[in-house]
Amino acid sequence: MKIYSIAKSRRIRSTPYTSRIEKQGVTAYTSYNHMLLPAAFGSLEESYHHLKENVQVWDVAGERQVEISGKDSAKLVQLMTCRDLSKSKVGRCYYCPIIDDNAGLINDPVILKLDEQRWWVSIADSDVILFAKGLAIGNKFDVKIFEPDVNIIAVQGPKSFKLMEKIFGKKITEMKFFGFDYFEFTGAKHLIAKSGWSKQGGYEIYVESTKSGLALYDKLFEVGKEFDVKPGCPNLIERIESGLLSYGNDIDNNDNPLECGLDKYVNLDTNVNFLGKEKLKEVKKNGIIKKLMGVIIDAKEINVSKSIDLINEKNLKIGELRSGVYSPHFKKVIGIAMFNKPHFVISQTFKISINDSIFEGKVCDLPFI
Amino acid sequence: MKIYSIAKSRRIRSTPYTSRIEKQGVTAYTSYNHMLLPAAFGSLEESYHHLKENVQVWDVAGERQVEISGKDSAKLVQLMTCRDLSKSKVGRCYYCPIIDDNAGLINDPVILKLDEQRWWVSIADSDVILFAKGLAIGNKFDVKIFEPDVNIIAVQGPKSFKLMEKIFGKKITEMKFFGFDYFEFTGAKHLIAKSGWSKQGGYEIYVESTKSGLALYDKLFEVGKEFDVKPGCPNLIERIESGLLSYGNDIDNNDNPLECGLDKYVNLDTNVNFLGKEKLKEVKKNGIIKKLMGVIIDAKEINVSKSIDLINEKNLKIGELRSGVYSPHFKKVIGIAMFNKPHFVISQTFKISINDSIFEGKVCDLPFI
Numbered sequence: 001m002k003i004y005s006i007a008k009s010r011r012i013r014s015t016p017y018t019s020r021i022e023k024q025g026v027t028a029y030t031s032y033n034h035m036l037l038p039a040a041f042g043s044l045e046e047s048y049h050h051l052k053e054n055v056q057v058w059d060v061a062g063e064r065q066v067e068i069s070g071k072d073s074a075k076l077v078q079l080m081t082c083r084d085l086s087k088s089k090v091g092r093c094y095y096c097p098i099i100d101d102n103a104g105l106i107n108d109p110v111i112l113k114l115d116e117q118r119w120w121v122s123i124a125d126s127d128v129i130l131f132a133k134g135l136a137i138g139n140k141f142d143v144k145i146f147e148p149d150v151n152i153i154a155v156q157g158p159k160s161f162k163l164m165e166k167i168f169g170k171k172i173t174e175m176k177f178f179g180f181d182y183f184e185f186t187g188a189k190h191l192i193a194k195s196g197w198s199k200q201g202g203y204e205i206y207v208e209s210t211k212s213g214l215a216l217y218d219k220l221f222e223v224g225k226e227f228d229v230k231p232g233c234p235n236l237i238e239r240i241e242s243g244l245l246s247y248g249n250d251i252d253n254n255d256n257p258l259e260c261g262l263d264k265y266v267n268l269d270t271n272v273n274f275l276g277k278e279k280l281k282e283v284k285k286n287g288i289i290k291k292l293m294g295v296i297i298d299a300k301e302i303n304v305s306k307s308i309d310l311i312n313e314k315n316l317k318i319g320e321l322r323s324g325v326y327s328p329h330f331k332k333v334i335g336i337a338m339f340n341k342p343h344f345v346i347s348q349t350f351k352i353s354i355n356d357s358i359f360e361g362k363v364c365d366l367p368f369i
Numbered sequence: 370m371k372i373y374s375i376a377k378s379r380r381i382r383s384t385p386y387t388s389r390i391e392k393q394g395v396t397a398y399t400s401y402n403h404m405l406l407p408a409a410f411g412s413l414e415e416s417y418h419h420l421k422e423n424v425q426v427w428d429v430a431g432e433r434q435v436e437i438s439g440k441d442s443a444k445l446v447q448l449m450t451c452r453d454l455s456k457s458k459v460g461r462c463y464y465c466p467i468i469d470d471n472a473g474l475i476n477d478p479v480i481l482k483l484d485e486q487r488w489w490v491s492i493a494d495s496d497v498i499l500f501a502k503g504l505a506i507g508n509k510f511d512v513k514i515f516e517p518d519v520n521i522i523a524v525q526g527p528k529s530f531k532l533m534e535k536i537f538g539k540k541i542t543e544m545k546f547f548g549f550d551y552f553e554f555t556g557a558k559h560l561i562a563k564s565g566w567s568k569q570g571g572y573e574i575y576v577e578s579t580k581s582g583l584a585l586y587d588k589l590f591e592v593g594k595e596f597d598v599k600p601g602c603p604n605l606i607e608r609i610e611s612g613l614l615s616y617g618n619d620i621d622n623n624d625n626p627l628e629c630g631l632d633k634y635v636n637l638d639t640n641v642n643f644l645g646k647e648k649l650k651e652v653k654k655n656g657i658i659k660k661l662m663g664v665i666i667d668a669k670e671i672n673v674s675k676s677i678d679l680i681n682e683k684n685l686k687i688g689e690l691r692s693g694v695y696s697p698h699f700k701k702v703i704g705i706a707m708f709n710k711p712h713f714v715i716s717q718t719f720k721i722s723i724n725d726s727i728f729e730g731k732v733c734d735l736p737f738i
Contacts, residue, residue, distance in 0.1 A: 002391065006375040007399040007408030008674035010691050011494060011617030022371065030376040031400035034494070034617060039376030101506050106499060125380060125403070127496035130475060134500045137470050137644065138507015248380030248403060275506065305377035322379050 001303050012036055015061035016151050016210045017217055024231040032062030032125050038233040045328055047230075048237040051200055055159035056232030057220045060197070060204070061151035066121040066129045072141035073117050075273075079135060080128075081111070082257055082274055084267035088113050093178040093193050096121075097265050098128060103256040103276035103283065106131055108247050110195060112180060112206075120150070120206070124247035151210065153217055156202035159227040164203055166223050167216075168192070172203070180206075185219070188212030197234045199242035199367075236325045240334055243294065243367025249323045250292060250336045258283050259338070260292045261366060290319075291344035294368055297333040297361035301326055302354050310337060310350040310361070318343040318350060327368070333359075334368055370672050381405055384430035385520050385579045386586055393600040401431030401494050407602040414697055416599075417606040420569055424528035425601030426589045429566070429573070430520035435490040435498045441510035442486050444642075448504060449497075450480070451626055451643055453636035457482050462547040462562050466634050467497060472625040472645035472652065475500055477616050479564060481549060481575075489519070489575070493616035520579065522586055525571035528596040533572055535592050536585075537561070541572070549575075554588070557581030566603045568611035568736075605694045609703055612663065612736025618692045619661060619705045627652050628707070629661045630735060660713035662688075663737055666702040666730035670695055671723050679706060679719040679730070687712040687719060696737070702728075703737055 006012075006029050013035040021038055028040035038059055041047055050056065068077055078085050081096040082103075088094055090113050098107040098121075107128045112120040121128055129147055136143050155164055164172050168183045172192065175181060180193035188209035196202040207213030221229055245251055251260045258266060258280065268281055295310070307320040317340075324335030339348070348363040375381075375398050382404040390407050397409035407428055410416055419425065437446055447454050450465040451472075457463055459482050467476040467490075476497045481489040490497055498516055505512050524533055533541050537552045541561065544550060549562035557578035565571040576582030590598055614620055620629045627635060627649065637650055664679070676689040686709075693704030708717070717732040 003374045004377075004391075004395065005372045005397040005409075007397045008373075008672070009399065009615075009618050010673060010675055011615065012399065014675045022373075026373065028374040028376045030378065030381065040374075100502055127499055130496055131499035131503045133469055134503020134505075135507045136503075138504045138509075140507075246378075246380060249378050303377070304379060306379050306383045 006031075008036075015059055016207075016214060017059040017061065017153070020217060021059050021231055026231070033064045033123060035062040035064070037062035041231055041233065044236060047232055048235050048328065050228075050230055051157050051198060051232055051235055051238055053158065054228045054230070055155060055157040055163050055202075055224060056230050057217065057224070058154035058156060058231075058233050060154045060234070063122055063152050065148050065150045065206070066123060066132055066145065067118070067148045068121065068132060068143055068145050069118040070141075070143040071117065072136075073119055073143050076132060076136055076139075076141050076143055077111065077119050077121070078272050079274055080132065082267065082276065082280060083265040084270045084272050085111070086270065086272050090115055091180055093180060093195055095265060097257040097262050098131070099257060099276040100253070101275045101279070103279040104253040105247065105251050105255050105257060105260065106253060108245065108251065108262075112191075112193070126247065149208065149210070151207045151213060153205045153207060153213065153220070154196045154202060155205065155220060156196045156198045156232070157200045160202035163220065163224050163227050163229065167219060185216050186212045190216070197244060198238055199244065199369075200238065236323075237327055240323055240325050240336060241327055241329060241368045245292075245336070246323065255290075255292070255338070256280065256283055259288045259290050289341045290338050291341075292336060292338050292366070293344050294364040294366040295321065295324075295335045295337045295350075295361050296330060296364055297324070297335065297352060297359050299326075299333040299354055299359040302333045302335070304335070308352060308354075310339070310352055312343070312350055318348070321352060329369065336366065339363065375400075377405075384428050385576075385583060386428040386430065386522070389586060390428050390600055395600070402433045402492060404431040404433070406431035410600055410602065413605060416601055417604050417697065419597075419599055420526050420567060420601055420604055420607055422527065423597045423599070424524060424526040424532050424571075424593060425599050426586065426593070427523040427525060427600075427602050429523045429603070432491055432521050434517050434519045434575070435492060435501055435514065436487070436517045437490065437501060437512055437514050438487040439510075439512040440486065441505075442488055442512050445501060445505055445508075445510050445512055446480065446488050446490070447641055448643055449501065451636065451645065451649060452634045453639045453641050454480070455639065455641050459484055460549060462549060462564055464634060466626040466631050467500070468626060468645040469622070470644045470648070472648040473622040474616065474620050474624050474626060474629065475622060477614065477620065481560075481562070495616065518577065518579070520576045520582060522574045522576060522582065522589070523565045523571060524574065524589060525565045525567045525601070526569045529571035532589065532593050532596050532598065536588060554585050555581045559585070566613060567607050568613070568738075569607065605692075606696060609692055609694050609705060610696055610698060610736065610738045614661075614705070615692065624659075624661070624707070625649065625652055628657045628659050658710045659707050660710075661705060661707050661735070662713050663733040663735040664690065664693075664704045664706045664719075664730050665699060665733055666693070666704065666721060666728050668702040668723055668728040671702045671704070673704070677721060677723075679708070679721055681712070681719055687717070690721065698738065705735065708732065
């Protein structure tokens with residue numbers, strides 16, 4: 001695979017940690033919410049094994065926040081998501097599909113309830129702030145919407161708990177998954193959630209004080225030596241094995257949450273008012289016509305830079321691969337694909353062309369592990 | 370400057386022309402509207418000289434369209450821009466700052482009036498579609514909003530007129546600047562505008578039929594041989610010399626159009642209704658507190674990947690450089706910078722640190738050439 005460089009400019013913003021990760025050996029970037037997101041520190045596979053056994057510190061500042069506050073903030077946040085937030089609690093994170101009036105996915109953020117009238121929408125890669133502003137203006141909602149200067153450091157991997165305990169004390173290990181609380185470091189208060197874009201466990205530190213955040217970044221590496229800490233980033237192999245969906249890759253505005261297996265975040269039987277509710281009721285009644293599934297392919301290598309057609313024995317397209325990677329665990333290529341009805345069934349077989357050769361694959365459930 | 374690779378994935382979409390430009394020697398990409406935009410074909414300076422003397426074909430599919438149609442489409446489009454479109458004509462392009470209710474810039478697209486009730490908003494790098502959808506939903510406008518599958522090929526440079534004439538005939542040379550019309554190629558109809566993101570002259574072909582567009586892409590290179598046609602992309606040197614602003618680089622949501630020298634696109638004295646109008650009246654009355662200006666710096670090299678502070682003789686920050694490049698024409702670094710009041714005056718001097726050395730610079734007007 002030929003390598004192309006990324007052209008840096010102010011439009012793809014550096015993070016407070018960029019100069020550090022460049023000294024630490026970052027080799028590839030992607031752009032995420034108009035910001036640099038590290039995509040590799042050398043070998044993807046070595047980083048995968050390291051993440052599953054040790055602890056990594058990730059610059060995920062590209063996971064931007066949309067802060068929504070004010071009298072109508074709860075109404076606006078609820079309007080944007082099909083998940084019922086009427087019983088949501090301060091101090092908790094909620095994974096929430098954001099959809100438009102046609103039930104098409106716009107983003108799949110984690111929403112943090114900071115206060116009864118203050119929320120952070122911690123977004124995947126699309127400008128949710130513009131959707132929120134448009135809705136607020138059009139509906140004349142009494143809200144304030146802006147992007148605060150929050151730059152997340154993720155600490156991920158099985159040894160993240162021990163590492164974070166050494167810095168913040170026992171209390172941090174007692175948090176529940178998707179809970180958050182405030183912890184002090186060098187005099188600054190940091191919101192820390194038990195969350196992160198891996199299934200290996202860990203935390204996300206929502207850094208508001210850049211100065212303290214940089215000191216904390218360095219401290220994590222200093223204290224982390226005994227746990228073999230390394231810099232890292234969301235890992236393609238780990239996230240596909242774990243079935244973590246990526247907005248823009250696996251799901252997009254042409255998909256609705258029921259097609260993406262997000263049924264448990266779709267609450268149609270409550271009284272809350274959200275966009276696309278009638279459309280989703282209709283979809284639920286008539287049944288979905290496509291569905292996101294896992295696939296296992298008898299191949300040793302793949303690079304997915306766009307959708308790849310999946311073909312049946314009659315040479316008809318039955319689906320498309322949207323993400324894929326060689327899995328050292330399965331010793332095969334695994335991936336996430338959208339299949340048309342009626343082909344979204346376990347063990348359905350298909351053919352796929354990779355580098356001009358044809359390979360066989362079959363449909364399976366998500367997550368893989 | 371160390372080189373980092375770009376991690377490709379479906380989230381940063383390939384264009385119909387990506388496989389072609391990769392065979393033609395693209396070396397760097399940026400991401401633009403969640404799509405790959407070529408950023409270099411080898412030397413920036415060689416490409417700059419070539420563009421100013423010959424003709425280039427650019428894959429600028431990342432310049433996506435937001436199509437807005439329906440009974441309330443004109444009302445919605447007008448609501449989003451401070452430029453008075455009440456007398457706009459079908460068949461014309463309009464450069465329009467899009468602003469929010471606080472007059473902060475959201476994008477600076479060219480808007481094409483396709484029909485009285487059908488518009489294409491040809492966007493810079495932010496999800497205008499989400500703003501438009503939010504406003505339409507909130508205001509209960511009768512409109513249809515979607516991103517059509519349009520992939521622009523730009524033909525730029527002084528020889529673009531001759532090249533395009535050879536393919537489309539005399540008529541194409543008679544179009545006025547920012548006019549558009551429809552031209553046939555291999556049986557498909559292509560909207561072609563006399564426009565483009567350089568000041569060297571040329572066209573933008575809004576390709577709707579991918580098949581015909583690919584044939585046209587190849588035809589441009591075949592016919593273009595006699596004009597020394599080459600593949601290219603928006604050129605940092607040329608666009609800064611020409612004073613073409615880049616949303617996200619030179620201007621962003623923290624700036625209003627009056628601060629960015631876009632006064633002629635701000636129509637406060639008409640009856641049209643747009644967001645941020647009252648705010649802009651207030652700004653106009655009180656005067657702007659910062660202003661975008663050109664700068665010339667006594668240096669031979671610069672890489673601007675984030676804002677760089679500009680300091681006066683008292684060591685106070687008086688502005689920030691947002692884009693910059695070495696100009697072979699001026700034999701100095703030139704750039705675009707935002708200066709605080711009262712420092713946005715011609716010949717104001719400043720100091721800037723580049724690669725740990727201090728250089729002198731001074732303020733000038735835009736454009737440079």
